[in-house]
Amino acid sequence: MPEGDALYRFARRVDAALAGKVILAARAHGPGPVPQVERLTGAMCLGARSFGKNLFIEFDNGLALRGHLRMYGTWHVYRPGQPWSRPESEARLVLEVADAVVVNFSAPVIELLETRALTLHRPIAGLGPDLIADDFDPAEALERLRDPLRADLTIGDAVMDQQVMAGVGNIWKHETLFRCGVYPWRRVRDMSDEELLGLIQTARDLLRASVGKPNGRGLARRPEMYVYLRAGQPCRRCGTKILSAPQGVDIRLTAWCPRCQPPPPGCAGPGLSPGRRR
Numbered sequence: 016m017p018e019g020d021a022l023y024r025f026a027r028r029v030d031a032a033l034a035g036k037v038i039l040a041a042r043a044h045g046p047g048p049v050p051q052v053e054r055l056t057g058a059m060c061l062g063a064r065s066f067g068k069n070l071f072i073e074f075d076n077g078l079a080l081r082g083h084l085r086m087y088g089t090w091h092v093y094r095p096g097q098p099w100s101r102p103e104s105e106a107r108l109v110l111e112v113a114d115a116v117v118v119n120f121s122a123p124v125i126e127l128l129e130t131r132a133l134t135l136h137r138p139i140a141g142l143g144p145d146l147i148a149d150d151f152d153p154a155e156a157l158e159r160l161r162d163p164l165r166a167d168l169t170i171g172d173a174v175m176d177q178q179v180m181a182g183v184g185n186i187w188k189h190e191t192l193f194r195c196g197v198y199p200w201r202r203v204r205d206m207s208d209e210e211l212l213g214l215i216q217t218a219r220d221l222l223r224a225s226v227g228k229p230n231g232r233g234l235a236r237r238p239e240m241y242v243y244l245r246a247g248q249p250c251r252r253c254g255t256k257i258l259s260a261p262q263g264v265d266i267r268l269t270a271w272c273p274r275c276q277p278p279p280p281g282c283a284g285p286g287l288s289p290g291r292r293r
Contacts, residue, residue, distance in 0.1 A: 017084045019067050019182025020225035020237075023147050025090040026065040029072060032092045032115040033060040038074070040111040049108065049127050054078060060112070066145050067181025071133065072110075079130040080108070081139070088122030146182040146219045147226060153215045156180040160203060160211050170206060171199035172263050174214060183218050185267055189243040191218040192271065198278040199262060199269045200285060246270045260285030 017025070041056050043049035058074040065071070070090065072080040082088070088107070093099060093116045099106075101120050108119040119125060128136060143159050144151050159165075159179045173179060175188050183191065192199050194217050197210070216231060224234030241251050246259035246268065255274040262269040262285065269285075278284055 017068065018184035018186055019065065019147055020222050022065040022068055022070050023226045026063045026070050028092050029070065029090055029117055030063040032117050033072065033110065033112060034062040036060055036112040038110055038112060043108050043125065044106055049125050052108070052127055055110070067142055067177055068184070069139065073130055077130050079128050079133055081126045081128060082119055082122050083124035084122045085124065089120050091118045091120065093118065141178045143178050143180040146180050146222045147228065151219060153212055156215045157208060157211055166204040168203050169199060169262065170197060170201045170203060171269050173203050174218065180215060180218065182222050186243050187218055187221050189270060190221055190238065190241060193242045193276060196276055198276045198282060199271050201279065201282055242270045242272060250275060
C-alpha cells in the first residue's frame with residue numbers, strides 16, 4: 016500500500032500538472048463511478064496536496080476530490096496524446112487540462128466532496144497529525160497513542176494506526192521499529208513516553224527523508240531498508256538472521272532482528288505466551 020511519502024510525491028506531480036489551470040474534461044469509471052464528476056469541467060484547480068495516505072485536489076467552484084489508493088491504486092501524469100502505460104479500463108478518474116492529462120488507476124476510493132465538508136468527512140475527521148507536515152505535533156501523536164483504548168495494542172499495530180499519526184504503513188513501521196530497537200510485539204502500555212516519542216520522531220524523520228524534506232537525522236534521500244522484505248536474510252547491522260511472523264488484523268508478516276530488537280522479559284511474541292523464550 017502506498018504510504019505517506021508516496022502520496023506526498025504523487026501530490027507534487029498532480030499539483031504541478033493541474034494547479035492554476037482550467038479543467039477541460041473530467042470523467043470517472045467504475046466500479047462505483049464518482050457522481051457528478053463532470054461538475055469539475057470549467058473549474059480552475061487550486062492545487063493538490065496529501066495528508067497521510069490521502070490525496071486531495073481542490074477547485075475554485077467549492078468542490079474537492081479525495082483519493083485513497085489502498086493496495087494497488089496509483090496516479091499518473093501524461094502529455095496530451097501520450098500513450099498511457101495502463102489500459103483505459105483501469106482508469107478510475109481522468110482530468111484533462113490544456114497541457115496535461117492526470118489519470119488515477121485502480122484506486123478503490125475516489126470521492127467528490129464539498130471543500131468545506133472535508134474536515135468533517137468521517138474517513139478524514141479522525142486522522143492523526145500528518146508526519147510529513149512542517150507543523151506536525153509529536154505531543155498530539157503521543158496523546159493519541161496513550162488513549163486507553165490503545166493500551167493493549169502491540170506497538171507494531173499502533174504505529175500504523177492512522178488515527179494516531181497519518182502516513183506510516185507497513186514499510187515505515189518495519190524501519191521505525193528497527194531503528195529504535197523495539198520488539199514489534201511490545202504493548203503500548205508497557206512503553207514509556209520517552210520510547211514512544213522516539214518512535215514518533217523516527218517515523219517522522221524517515222518519511223521526511225524519503226521525500227527530501229529536512230529531518231532530524233540529516234538524511235538526504237530515501238533511507239536504506241534494514242528489515243522490510245528481508246526475512247531470512249542477515250541483519251545489515253549485526254548479521255543475525257531476520258525473522259518474520261504474522262501480525263495484526265490483516266495478518267501481514269512483520270520482520271525483525273532478534274538481536275537488534277530483542278523482546279523484553281515476559282513479553283509475549285508471535286505464537287508465544289508470556290515468559291517463554293524462543
